[in-house]
Amino acid sequence: MTAGRSLPITVRQVGKRYGDLRALDDVDLDVRSGEFLTLLGPSGSGKTTLLMVLAGFARPDHGSIRFGENEVIRLPPHRRDVGVVFQSYALFPHMSVAGNIGFPLRLRKVPRAEIARRVEQALDLVQLSGLGGRRVDALSGGQRQRVALARAVVFAPRILLMDEPLSALDKQLREHMQIELRSLHARLGMTTICVTHDQREALTMSDRVAVIDRGRIMQIDTPRALYERPANRFVAGFVGQSFFLPVTRHGGAVHLDGCALRIAGPVPEGAAHLLLRPERLRILAAPEDGLNLLRGTVMSLAYQGESVLVQVVLAGGARIAVRTGAAASALPAEGAAVLLGLAPEDTVLLADAAA
Amino acid sequence: MRAAPHAALLRRDAARERLALAGLSVPALLLVGATMILPVGWLFVLSFLDDSGAPSLANYRRLLARPAYARILFATFEISILTTALCIVLGYLLAYALAQLPRRWAALGMLGVLMPFWTSILVRTYAWLVLLQRDGVINVWGMRLGLWHAPLALVYNLPGTLIGLVHIMLPFLVLPAYGAMRAVQRDHLRAAASLGATPVQVFWRVFFPLTLPGVAAGALIVFILCLGSFVTPAVLGGGKVLMAANAVASDVELFFNWGAASALGAVLLVLTFALLFLATRLVRLERLFGSEAP
Numbered sequence: 001m002t003a004g005r006s007l008p009i010t011v012r013q014v015g016k017r018y019g020d021l022r023a024l025d026d027v028d029l030d031v032r033s034g035e036f037l038t039l040l041g042p043s044g045s046g047k048t049t050l051l052m053v054l055a056g057f058a059r060p061d062h063g064s065i066r067f068g069e070n071e072v073i074r075l076p077p078h079r080r081d082v083g084v085v086f087q088s089y090a091l092f093p094h095m096s097v098a099g100n101i102g103f104p105l106r107l108r109k110v111p112r113a114e115i116a117r118r119v120e121q122a123l124d125l126v127q128l129s130g131l132g133g134r135r136v137d138a139l140s141g142g143q144r145q146r147v148a149l150a151r152a153v154v155f156a157p158r159i160l161l162m163d164e165p166l167s168a169l170d171k172q173l174r175e176h177m178q179i180e181l182r183s184l185h186a187r188l189g190m191t192t193i194c195v196t197h198d199q200r201e202a203l204t205m206s207d208r209v210a211v212i213d214r215g216r217i218m219q220i221d222t223p224r225a226l227y228e229r230p231a232n233r234f235v236a237g238f239v240g241q242s243f244f245l246p247v248t249r250h251g252g253a254v255h256l257d258g259c260a261l262r263i264a265g266p267v268p269e270g271a272a273h274l275l276l277r278p279e280r281l282r283i284l285a286a287p288e289d290g291l292n293l294l295r296g297t298v299m300s301l302a303y304q305g306e307s308v309l310v311q312v313v314l315a316g317g318a319r320i321a322v323r324t325g326a327a328a329s330a331l332p333a334e335g336a337a338v339l340l341g342l343a344p345e346d347t348v349l350l351a352d353a354a355a
Numbered sequence: 356m357r358a359a360p361h362a363a364l365l366r367r368d369a370a371r372e373r374l375a376l377a378g379l380s381v382p383a384l385l386l387v388g389a390t391m392i393l394p395v396g397w398l399f400v401l402s403f404l405d406d407s408g409a410p411s412l413a414n415y416r417r418l419l420a421r422p423a424y425a426r427i428l429f430a431t432f433e434i435s436i437l438t439t440a441l442c443i444v445l446g447y448l449l450a451y452a453l454a455q456l457p458r459r460w461a462a463l464g465m466l467g468v469l470m471p472f473w474t475s476i477l478v479r480t481y482a483w484l485v486l487l488q489r490d491g492v493i494n495v496w497g498m499r500l501g502l503w504h505a506p507l508a509l510v511y512n513l514p515g516t517l518i519g520l521v522h523i524m525l526p527f528l529v530l531p532a533y534g535a536m537r538a539v540q541r542d543h544l545r546a547a548a549s550l551g552a553t554p555v556q557v558f559w560r561v562f563f564p565l566t567l568p569g570v571a572a573g574a575l576i577v578f579i580l581c582l583g584s585f586v587t588p589a590v591l592g593g594g595k596v597l598m599a600a601n602a603v604a605s606d607v608e609l610f611f612n613w614g615a616a617s618a619l620g621a622v623l624l625v626l627t628f629a630l631l632f633l634a635t636r637l638v639r640l641e642r643l644f645g646s647e648a649p
Contacts, residue, residue, distance in 0.1 A: 057545050077548040078557075084549040090542035094564045103560075104550035151550065 006034040006191040007068040007158040009054070014063030014073075016049060016215075023049040024060065025215035036185050036192045037220075038202040041212035042238065047195045048163060050212070054193065055161050056080050067159060080159075083152030083190070087164040089144045091136045097123070097147050098132030104155040122150040125184070142173050149181075153188055160185075162194040166201065178204045199239045203227065211235045229265070233350050236275050243320040244273040247349065254349065257316040261292050264344040268351035278309065278323040280346040283332060284339045291341035296320075298332045312338060395624075402617035414618035424602070424619065431599040431623065432630075434513070434588070435581035438520040442577045445521065446528030447570060453529070454536035461533075468529050476523060480590045483519045484510060487591070511593025519587040524580060528573035535569025536562075575631070582627055599623045 011029035015022070023046045031037050039047040052058035054065065056077035065073045072080055091100050098119050105115045123129050126146035131139070139147065145165065152160060165181070166174045182205050185192050196202050202209045203223040210220040211234070219231035230236035233244060245256060253260045254267060256274055287293055296312040299319070308331060310322045322340060324330065332338050405411040418424045453464045471479055486492045487509040494506045509515055539562060547561040548554075585600035592598075599619060606616040 055545070055549055057548075076554075077545065078551050078553055080549075081551070082549060084546065086542045086546060088540065088542045090540065090546035092543060092547075092561060092565075103547070103552075107551040107556060151546075155551065 005156070005158060005189045008033040009159065009191060009193070010064070010066040011050075011054075012064040014050070014053060014060050014065065016053065016058065016060045022046075022215045024053065024063075027063070027215070027217060029210065029217060029220070031191055031193060032207075034189050034191055036182070036194070036205060036207045038194045038196055038206040038209045039212055040196060040199060040202040040209050040238070043197060045212045046215040047197075047212045049215075051161055051163050051193065051195045054159075055082060055084050081155075081157050082159040082161055083155070083157040085148050085152045085160070085162040085165045087167060089148040089168075091144055091147055091151070093136055095136070096132065097128070097134045097136060097139070100136065100147060101132075101151045101154050103151065108155060118154055122154040125153070125187075126150045141169055142177070145169060145177065149184070153184075153190070156190075158190055160188075160190045160192045162192065164195055164197070167196070167198070174201070175204075181205055203239070209239075211238060213238075229348065230275070230350065232353060233273065233275075236348075236350060241278055241321070243276040243278075243318070244350070245276060245314075245316075245318050245320075247272055247274050256292075256294075257314065259293070261347055262290070262344040263347045263349065265348060268349055271352040272349045273352065275348040275350050276320055276342070277346070278321045279307075280342065281320075281322045282341045283310070283322060283324055283330070284341045287339065288341055291343060292347055294340040294342065296338055296340065298334050298336050298338055300334060301331060310338075312340070398613075398617040399621055401613050402621045404614060406614065414614040415622075417615060418618055418622060427597050427599055427602045427619075428622065428626065430597060431582060432626070434516060434520065434596070434598060435578050435584075437517055438524055438581045439574050439578045441517065441521045442524050442528045443570060443574055446525055446532055446573065447566075449525070450529045450532035450536055453533055465529075465533070468526050471522070472526050476586050477590075479523065480519050480587050483515070483522065483591060487515055487518065510591055512595055513592075515591040515593075516588045516596045519591040520581060520584060523584075523587060524577040527576045527580065528570070531569040531573040531576075532566060533569075535566040538569075539565050575634075579627070582623065 009029070009031040011027055011031075014024055014027045016024040025046075027046075027050060029050075039050060041047040049058060053060045056072070056075060060073065063073060064071060067080070067082075092103065095103065098116075101119045101122050102115045105118060110118070119132060120129070123132055126149055128143060128146050128150070131143070136144065136147070145168070149165070152162075162181075166177050169177060178201055181194075185205075194202075194205065203226070206223060208220055208222055209226050211218045211226065213234050219226060219235045221229075221231075226235065226239055230239060236242045236244075247261065248255045250260075254263060254272075255261065261274070281294075282291075284291075284293070294314055296314040299311040299313055302309040302311070303326065306326065307323050308326050310324060310332065311319065312322055313319055322338075402414050403410055403412065405413045449468070453461045453468075456464060484491075488494070489506045489508075491509070493509060497503050497507065498505075509518070543561055543565065544557055547557045552560060583600050584598060585604065588596045588598045589601055592601075603616045603619055606612045606619065
């Protein structure tokens with residue numbers, strides 16, 4: 001993307017405490033110019049605090065934040081020139097749709113005709129052409145979301161911050177808006193940081209995802225790397241559904257329930273767990289060469305439309321789940337013994353956290 | 356074609372329910388009718404009767420003929436408008452200060468605002484008399500501290516009446532204004548700041564417009580209560596400040612002239628409605644204008 005429309009963000013050692021709680025624990029973060037980065041974490045992880053600090057609404061205890069070359073940590077929000085989309089949208093109820101979108105331009109003393117033109121352009125961008133005269137409370141939730149977005153980008157900020165922008169929408173609309181935000185970002189090119197607790201949303205929209213827990217960034221990576229090579233059990237557990245099985249070492253080999261595992265990826269030192277994803281396991285009719293094999297008994301089946309989730313107790317006693325196609329012919333019966341296959345490249349070991 | 360099952364019965368149930376709900380409001384309607392509409396209507400009729408009980412416009416003709424009545428009406432509106440204006444300024448500042456405090460301290464402050472509410476107006480008015488009179492607390496200390504050298508005329512005049520009225524009316528403005536301020540979402544203020552508004556601009560373009568309905572509601576209550584105020588101008592005005600209610604009282608008590616009193620009341624009522632109508636038109640215009648280019 002063009003350099004003029006976006007800025008890189010450099011965060012160094014930013015800390016913020018609320019009493020004994022470390023909301024931000026010396027956070028370092030580099031966001032590339034024009035990148036779409038999502039901060040993903042459970043509630044109370046500090047992701048929203050980080051966003052509020054970036055926008056200038058919360059004052060950190062220490063640290064450095066640079067937008068491009070400029071240190072901004074002491075700048076008040078109105079001098080940071082970042083667009084912010086709020087979870088509540090925060091549309092001004094005493095202004096029309098056009099009044100809301102034109103607000104940042106009026107503050108910048110843009111001439112009236114120019115304001116009208118740019119407001120129309122912004123409405124066009126979010127596919128709300130012709131709704132400028134509407135009252136804000138006459139809009140649907142999805143339309144409000146679009147107005148909030150148009151208002152945050154109409155003054156061409158080079159950084160866009162979004163706090164759970166889609167969480168108030170219903171599922172269908174949310175998935176649609178995820179794709180739309182993505183393409184909007186591609187067109188506008190501003191550096192975008194989005195906060196969410198929805199891992200699927202994070203994976204769908206972002207160039208990179210930073211997983212945050214207890215005020216610290218656990219891992220920052222592309223969606224695929226995050227999902228397939230999680231850095232630790234927290235990330236693996238938070239992104240996607242996963243089960244962890246303890247493994248043992250016998251010389252160079254790694255054993256699960258007494259059987260050696262074939263592993264394509266790196267093998268960590270020390271105590272470790274095997275990460276199992278339900279959709280990476282296959283139910284086999286007969287043993288196949290080249291796969292790691294697990295044996296178990298079917299506990300129950302849950303029909304979920306596009307797939308069936310099969311609860312399985314492994315021979316070693318661990319309970320896991322396997323996601324399989326919904327075709328009725330291929331499904332095992334409850335109580336039946338099953339043979340599960342796991343490809344070596346999907347056999348991921350995670351080192352136990354050093355206690 | 357088969358009739359939809361139970362349609363008629365369900366319709367009847369709905370009608371019965373509506374009837375029951377309407378029935379519940381009958382006592383309240385009767386009460387309002389008996390205590391408000393009948394007396395006011397009766398006074399209205401009285402105002403069109405002369406001393407002998409024959410229909411005439413004599414009462415209204417007298418209102419027009421005697422400049423004293425015009426002066427009284429003018430003074431009534433003048434004092435009410437001044438009091439409302441002072442209440443808006445002081446009340447807004449007070450509500451703003453309370454709204455900035457942590458809730459626990461704000462509750463304590465609110466208690467301070469409400470405490471006088473639980474004291475009789477008469478007691479509070481006489482308390483002001485003690486404070487404001489020639490050798491009252493304020494004059495004594497003002498002179499002792501050398502702030503002024505001759506006693507100030509703080510009572511038995513317009514300023515004294517205004518001080519008393521503002522004190523009594525202030526809570527009616529502070530309460531709705533405070534409520535409106537607490538209801539302002541922090542995100543609205545943050546959004547305005549992120550869009551480039553300085554703190555002053557955030558206040559005038561977002562906070563103030565969002566709290567205006569609360570202030571308007573409070574101002575309306577204050578204004579209407581002021582129009583009918585009786586005790587405060589009687590005590591603190593010292594007979595020099597005559598408001599409509601005082602004139603009505605003297606008409607009835609001294610001259611036993613119900614017709615004249617009713618006519619004055621009716622004129623006050625009509626003028627008040629006219630003024631409120633005008634005010635709502637102005638506010639609505641401003642809102643329309645505001646949505647275009649606030």
